[in-house]
Amino acid sequence: MACCxxxxxxxxxxSSSACQSVxxxxxxxxxxxxxxxxxxxxxxxxxxxxxxxxxxxxxxxxLHQLGFEGVQSVRVGKYLEIELAPDGDPHAQIxxxxxxxxxxxxxxxxxxxxxxx
Amino acid sequence: xxxxxxxxxGSNCDRDAYHALRDVLGYEVDYxxxxxxxxxxxxxxxxxxxxxxxxxxxxxAIARFAPIMDAVCRxxxxxxxxxGICNGFQILCEAGLLPGALTRNIGLKFICKHVxxxxxxxxxxxxxxxxxxxxxxxxxxxxDGRYVCDEATLRQMEARGQxxxxxxxxxxxxxxxxxxxxxxxxIAGVANENFNVLGLMPHPERACEAILGSTDGRRILLx
Numbered sequence: 149m150a151c152c153x154x155x156x157x158x159x160x161x162x163s164s165s166a167c168q169s170v171x172x173x174x175x176x177x178x179x180x181x182x183x184x185x186x187x188x189x190x191x192x193x194x195x196x197x198x199x200x201x202x203x204x205x206x207x208x209x210x211l212h213q214l215g216f217e218g219v220q221s222v223r224v225g226k227y228l229e230i231e232l233a234p235d236g237d238p239h240a241q242i243x244x245x246x247x248x249x250x251x252x253x254x255x256x257x258x259x260x261x262x263x264x265x
Numbered sequence: 266x267x268x269x270x271x272x273x274x275g276s277n278c279d280r281d282a283y284h285a286l287r288d289v290l291g292y293e294v295d296y297x298x299x300x301x302x303x304x305x306x307x308x309x310x311x312x313x314x315x316x317x318x319x320x321x322x323x324x325x326a327i328a329r330f331a332p333i334m335d336a337v338c339r340x341x342x343x344x345x346x347x348x349g350i351c352n353g354f355q356i357l358c359e360a361g362l363l364p365g366a367l368t369r370n371i372g373l374k375f376i377c378k379h380v381x382x383x384x385x386x387x388x389x390x391x392x393x394x395x396x397x398x399x400x401x402x403x404x405x406x407x408x409d410g411r412y413v414c415d416e417a418t419l420r421q422m423e424a425r426g427q428x429x430x431x432x433x434x435x436x437x438x439x440x441x442x443x444x445x446x447x448x449x450x451x452i453a454g455v456a457n458e459n460f461n462v463l464g465l466m467p468h469p470e471r472a473c474e475a476i477l478g479s480t481d482g483r484r485i486l487l488x
Contacts, residue, residue: 195368199368199413200371200447202368202370202371202373202411202447203369203373206373226322249322249326249327249330250322252323252326252359252366254358254365254413254414254415255366255368255413
């Protein structure tokens with residue numbers, strides 16, 4: 149289920165730059181030295197599509213009542229921003245975090261992207 | 266009988282469980298703090314209801330990594346009897362000691378009321394004092410009690426008799442009308458393959474004295 153492909157929709161537009169390493173503009177206090185890029189991960193966790201999302205359904209009903217009758221589906225999820233130490237493999241670390249704690253594989257799926265700040 | 270009631274930060278039914286086990290059933294009972302490394306000399310371990318670690322991330326998700334949970338897993342592997350009530354059930358599912366998971370109630374509401382339960386399997390240490398099909402009246406109090414699991418797991422559990430309690434009407438019939446939280450197949454409680462670990466959303470410890478409206482919970486805890 150996991151992948152680090154950019155998520156669809158609005159976030160997808162941003163993530164073209166997200167996967168590139170951006171030069172770090174932060175310099176040391178005295179303007180000397182250089183902070184290595186701190187990898188940051190964005191993790192998206194949602195209920196598996198086969199599961200009823202009670203919150204999403206309620207929000208969908210509310211949107212219909214507001215006149216957004218075209219709303220076909222709403223799925224609610226969690227979004228986490230995680231800062232990592234510059235050493236180590238961020239993808240492997242995030243993958244392991246998702247499997248062990250961040251997502252419950254019985255009911256949830258996850259995806260993430262790693263960016264440099 | 267010696268029982269341990271595990272106390273996590275955010276447990277709030279630990280005292281009810283302690284009272285029911287000690288004052289009503291006459292067990293010797295200890296509170297065991299979540300940071301304790303061992304569980305020695307107990308016949309029964311209870312994971313009580315509440316909101317361990319504030320239900321952060323998911324109910325039970327953080328609690329399953331508490332130091333005491335290694336000891337609970339070892340205790341269960343040795344055949345020790347473990348009951349998880351409400352949040353305790355959620356923790357046992359997160360820990361992988363029970364199949365499935367508990368999700369948000371279908372109506373999103375926190376539901377606190379007496380419900381009817383049908384005993385689906387009485388050949389377990391927790392239900393041996395009931396008849397099969399007997400209807401119990403026990404309260405629930407939860408916001409995340411909708412039991413789910415995948416098809417294959419459900420079939421396996423049905424074949425093995427691991428579905429222990431279902432929500433039902435007062436006459437024992439099963440229908441969505443009497444399924445308070447939208448649980449898959451009205452499942453209210455399940456056991457592991459060896460039947461020494463039980464998880465249930467209803468609170469048997471709140472149904473042990475006539476003054477509280479029901480004594481049906483006694484026979485579950487008397488196991």
